[in-house]
Structure formats: C-alpha cells, structure tokens
Amino acid sequence: MxxxxxxxxxxxxxxxxxxxxxxxxxxxxxxxxxxxxxxxxxxxxxxxxxxxxxxxxxxxxxxxxxxxxxxxxxxxxxxxxxxxxxxxxxxxxxxxxxxxxxxxxxxxxxxxxxxxxxxxxxxxxxxxxxxxxxxxxxxxxxxxxxxxxxxxxxxxxxxxxxxPIEPSEQRRLRLKARSEMTRQIINQKSNINTQNNQTNESMNQYDSLPFLMTSANNVPNEQRRLPEDRRHTTIPFQNTSCIDGNANNQNDRVWESRPYLSSPHRYSLVNRLTLYNSTLIIAGVAAIFAPYSGSHILPHLIYATFFGFFTGGYVGLTSIITVDLVGIDKLSNGMGIILLFQGVATAIGTPAAGAMRDAFEAHARPFLWPYFLFGSLVALSGAILFALPILRRRDQNQQAFYEPPLNTNDLSH
Missing domain, CATH: 1.20.1250.20 (MFS general substrate transporter like domains)
Incomplete structure (x- = not known):
C-alpha cells in the first residue's frame, strides 16, 4: 500500500x-x-x-x-x-x-x-x-x-x-446445556411437588439409569426405552454430565488427532517443521545478500524470487505448525500470540531499518547493515526452531514421569 x-x-x-x-x-x-x-x-x-x-x-x-x-x-x-x-x-x-x-x-x-x-x-x-x-x-x-x-x-x-469445533460454538453448546438443565430442574421440582409417589420411586433408581449421550446436541439417546414415569428424572443428570463431558469429548477427539512426537504421526510434524525452518534460513540468507544486487535488474529479480518464494513457504506453514504444536482447538490462541510478536517486530523493525539506512547513507551500500541484521535474525530464528522437537520430547517425558498411574480398582468402587 x-x-x-x-x-x-x-x-x-x-x-x-x-x-x-x-x-x-x-x-x-x-x-x-x-x-x-x-x-x-x-x-x-x-x-x-x-x-x-x-x-x-x-x-x-x-x-x-x-x-x-x-x-x-x-x-x-x-x-x-x-x-x-x-x-x-x-x-x-x-x-x-x-x-x-x-x-x-x-x-x-x-x-x-x-x-x-x-x-x-x-x-x-x-x-x-x-x-x-x-x-x-x-x-x-x-x-x-x-x-x-x-x-x-x-x-x-x-x-x-x-x-462445532470452533471455541465459540462449544461455548454456545455449554451455555445451551446449562439453560436446558436449569429449565428441566425447575420442571422436575414442579413434578416432585405434585407427584411425590412417582418421585420417590425414581429416586431409588438413579444409579441404574442408562445415559447415552450425543456430544453435539446434549440430549439422551434412546430415552424412549425408559418408563414414562421416570423420563423426566433423566434430564438434570444428563445435562449435568453433558456440560463438562461434551467439552471433554470434543477435546479428546482433537487431542487424539494431534501429531505429537510420541504418536505414529510424529514424522509428519518433523518433516513440516524441518521444511518450515529451512524456508526461514534460506529467506534470511537471501536477505543478507540483497545489498550486493547492484544496479542491474536481474540480480534484484533473482533475490526477490528467492526471498518471496521461501517467505511464502514459512508464512503458509505457520498455521499448520501451530496446529501440530498446540492442536486445532488452540489454533486461534496460538496464532494470536504469533501475530502479536510479528506486529511488535514490524513496529520496531521498520523505523530501525530506516534509521540504520540514514546512519550509513554516506557508505557505498547504505542498506548493507539493515539487510544483514534483518537476514541474520530471520536465519537465526529458523535455526533455533530445530531444537523444538527435543524440547517437546523432554516435556512429554517429564509429564509421563510425574503423572500418577490410573488405578482401575479405585474406579470400579
């Protein structure tokens, strides 16, 4: 612009x-x-x-x-x-x-x-x-x-x-479930006051009621199999379980699809991350050599082609790597943090590059140091990210070490 x-x-x-x-x-x-x-x-x-x-x-x-x-x-x-x-x-x-x-x-x-x-x-x-x-x-x-x-x-x-995978839609479903639960509890209390005998009978049967949930609509499946006089008692418990359980089910599906290094899909993450880091390094090196393009148009076209092609590579892969690292459910959060740092870098880097250009105006290549600094930082960022798989593997090992084993006997009681 x-x-x-x-x-x-x-x-x-x-x-x-x-x-x-x-x-x-x-x-x-x-x-x-x-x-x-x-x-x-x-x-x-x-x-x-x-x-x-x-x-x-x-x-x-x-x-x-x-x-x-x-x-x-x-x-x-x-x-x-x-x-x-x-x-x-x-x-x-x-x-x-x-x-x-x-x-x-x-x-x-x-x-x-x-x-x-x-x-x-x-x-x-x-x-x-x-x-x-x-x-x-x-x-x-x-x-x-x-x-x-x-x-x-x-x-x-x-x-x-x-x-349904969007955080806003999951939030809307949880609010809808709470609203339904509140309304059904009110209806149940009204039924309790008018039908004491039916309520006492249903209270003795709470532990045996089958609740088959659908995570999208928060309603019990096959509810028609229950006796007519006990259907209204299923709603509060169904909604109570659904408020947190539906969100957890949604997160579990996303969690299982995340390509962590310990999963069978780890090589896809490593390959994409290697490609991402390589494009950063190549783009940074291209920027370092940009001031040597001279006054001919062909070297500038070659530089612009190299820099644009590999810059487009890591820009396009940023959101993909973010999904690999934090999951699709945290994509907006991860991209928000990344774009914030890019915005800060843009705010600082643009005037800094201009100031360096003015400071070296008397030199034969006044843009040499701004391009050198910019290209070196971009290449360095790509090299640093090669340590990411090692850090992630260490965090997963620590998490597995400190996580207490699940005692199935306790759950059975």
Missing part, C-alpha cells in the same frame, strides 16, 4: 518521508498486533461475526480518510481504525481454514495465503492505473475505493458457517 500512496501523500504533506511512511507501518503493526484481541473476540463470538465487524470497522477507517488530509489524522483513520478492522478480518480468515479442513489442511492453507501474494503483486499495478484513469489522479478517491473493497469482506464473512 505504501508503494501506491506514499509519493502521492508526500506531495501534499509538509513532512519528511519517515512521518508519512509511519502511516503504513502503523497499519501493518496494528493489524498484526491486535491479534490477541481478535483471538478473544473470535473465541467468544466466532469467525463469521468478527469478520463482518472487522470489515465494517476497516471500511469506516478508510472512508473517513477520504474527507480530510492530515498525517496525524491518517494515523488514526488508516493506522488505528483500519488496522484494528483488518486485524479482526485477518485472524478469523486464517483459523477458519484450519477449522474447515483436516486431511488437506496444508494444501488449503497454501491456497488461502496465495490470495495475499496475488493482491501484493496486482495492486501496485492496478491501483495507480485506476487513480490516474478513473479517480482524476486523486489518491483520496483511491482510499474510498479501498474502503469499498474492504467492505466486500462482509459477504465473505457470511460464508463462514460456524462449525
């Missing part, structure tokens, strides 16, 4: 490049840094609602920026309001793909992240052409067009049908 609007905004502002470029740095930083807030709301209200709310909020931010020009005003409208809105869209868009796909999750995530790459390639060419041809060479009309594009995400939000 900075490639499209930076020069045009500079021509209208009486400030240097650092102040104006901070608009777009703030937008990206808040988009990523607001991920923990987006996580809380997504877990509570679901991907669909938060995508719709984020689309409306982000659209309002860009819409307001059309009618008044000030760099500080843009900090608020584009950077903060637009950033929070885009953050509420971004995280649900990632985690919803993980919820919808299980067997082909990696492939689905790759397709989803391709959209960002296509937009990054197309917009620097399309937007200037639209501004020059259709928007009277006024970038403010382009911001209005961006507002309309963001608003279209409302339509995509409506397509995110809630699934």
């Amino acid at each position: 900075g490639d499209v609007y930076l020069e045009r905004m500079l021509s209208n502002a009486n400030m240097n490049r650092a102040y104006v470029s901070a608009i777009f740095s703030l937008l990206e930083s808040i988009t990523l840094g607001s991920a923990p807030i987006s996580t809380v709301f997504t877990n509570t209200f679901g991907c669909r609602r938060m995508t719709i709310i984020g689309s409306i909020l982000g659209s309002i931010g860009f819409f307001l920026s059309r009618w008044y020009f000030s760099v500080y005003y843009y900090y608020l409208t584009i950077g903060i309001i637009g950033g929070i809105g885009c953050g509420l869209i971004y995280l649900p868009a990632i985690v919803s793909v993980g919820y919808y796909f299980e067997e082909k999750r990696s492939f689905a995530m790759g397709i989803a992240f391709c959209g960002s790459g296509l937009g990054t390639v197309a917009f620097p060419f399309v937007m200037p052409w639209l501004i020059d041809k259709f928007f009277l060479n006024d970038y403010k009309n382009g911001l209005l067009f961006e507002s309309a594009l963001i608003l279209t995400c409302v339509l995509y939000g409506f397509t995110m049908i809630p699934l």
Whole structure:
C-alpha cells in the first residue's frame, strides 16, 4: 500500500518521508498486533461475526480518510481504525481454514495465503492505473475505493458457517446445556411437588439409569426405552454430565488427532517443521545478500524470487505448525500470540531499518547493515526452531514421569 500512496501523500504533506511512511507501518503493526484481541473476540463470538465487524470497522477507517488530509489524522483513520478492522478480518480468515479442513489442511492453507501474494503483486499495478484513469489522479478517491473493497469482506464473512469445533460454538453448546438443565430442574421440582409417589420411586433408581449421550446436541439417546414415569428424572443428570463431558469429548477427539512426537504421526510434524525452518534460513540468507544486487535488474529479480518464494513457504506453514504444536482447538490462541510478536517486530523493525539506512547513507551500500541484521535474525530464528522437537520430547517425558498411574480398582468402587 505504501508503494501506491506514499509519493502521492508526500506531495501534499509538509513532512519528511519517515512521518508519512509511519502511516503504513502503523497499519501493518496494528493489524498484526491486535491479534490477541481478535483471538478473544473470535473465541467468544466466532469467525463469521468478527469478520463482518472487522470489515465494517476497516471500511469506516478508510472512508473517513477520504474527507480530510492530515498525517496525524491518517494515523488514526488508516493506522488505528483500519488496522484494528483488518486485524479482526485477518485472524478469523486464517483459523477458519484450519477449522474447515483436516486431511488437506496444508494444501488449503497454501491456497488461502496465495490470495495475499496475488493482491501484493496486482495492486501496485492496478491501483495507480485506476487513480490516474478513473479517480482524476486523486489518491483520496483511491482510499474510498479501498474502503469499498474492504467492505466486500462482509459477504465473505457470511460464508463462514460456524462449525462445532470452533471455541465459540462449544461455548454456545455449554451455555445451551446449562439453560436446558436449569429449565428441566425447575420442571422436575414442579413434578416432585405434585407427584411425590412417582418421585420417590425414581429416586431409588438413579444409579441404574442408562445415559447415552450425543456430544453435539446434549440430549439422551434412546430415552424412549425408559418408563414414562421416570423420563423426566433423566434430564438434570444428563445435562449435568453433558456440560463438562461434551467439552471433554470434543477435546479428546482433537487431542487424539494431534501429531505429537510420541504418536505414529510424529514424522509428519518433523518433516513440516524441518521444511518450515529451512524456508526461514534460506529467506534470511537471501536477505543478507540483497545489498550486493547492484544496479542491474536481474540480480534484484533473482533475490526477490528467492526471498518471496521461501517467505511464502514459512508464512503458509505457520498455521499448520501451530496446529501440530498446540492442536486445532488452540489454533486461534496460538496464532494470536504469533501475530502479536510479528506486529511488535514490524513496529520496531521498520523505523530501525530506516534509521540504520540514514546512519550509513554516506557508505557505498547504505542498506548493507539493515539487510544483514534483518537476514541474520530471520536465519537465526529458523535455526533455533530445530531444537523444538527435543524440547517437546523432554516435556512429554517429564509429564509421563510425574503423572500418577490410573488405578482401575479405585474406579470400579
């Protein structure tokens, strides 16, 4: 976005490049840094609602920026309001793909992240052409067009049908179960007051009632097999067991599908993690050599191809590795923490790189040290992650050592 609007905004502002470029740095930083807030709301209200709310909020931010020009005003409208809105869209868009796909999750995530790459390639060419041809060479009309594009995400939000695996849906089921339990208890008390004989008879039979549960709807199966005069007594106990048992059953299914190192699926995790770490290291090394591209276009194209290809690899694998490590039920929480640190790094790294570039402006390669530092940190992060399987195996061994053995004789009594 900075490639499209930076020069045009500079021509209208009486400030240097650092102040104006901070608009777009703030937008990206808040988009990523607001991920923990987006996580809380997504877990509570679901991907669909938060995508719709984020689309409306982000659209309002860009819409307001059309009618008044000030760099500080843009900090608020584009950077903060637009950033929070885009953050509420971004995280649900990632985690919803993980919820919808299980067997082909990696492939689905790759397709989803391709959209960002296509937009990054197309917009620097399309937007200037639209501004020059259709928007009277006024970038403010382009911001209005961006507002309309963001608003279209409302339509995509409506397509995110809630699934039972989503934390928001599990929370809704638990609340529904509690409500049903309370209502049935009230009905039971009324029946107890009017039918004492039937209640006393049923109280003697509590331990022998068969409760067959369905984890999705929280209702007893084959309840019709019970005598008519004892059916109402099954509901409170059924709902009491269902409140926690349904959530535990849901978590058990997810737990069994997690590819821990001790499971038969451990090699899939190791292979994906190795690929993820390798893409980080290669992208970092490519960034280190970027300042040596010179003035010819071909070396820059080679660098951009290498860096873009391997950067896309680890970006697409981030959510997949997160599912492998924490499970699908904690995907939104894990991605929220990861995006928060990315947002902090963006907020710090962008001005730091600019300051280093200004400090070494007199040198033949002023970007040498910023690229060297950036590339070295990226490669180092990939190398550090190779220790992750060892740490996970140690934690599992410690957990197995301290976990007390299950005494089946105690349970039988």
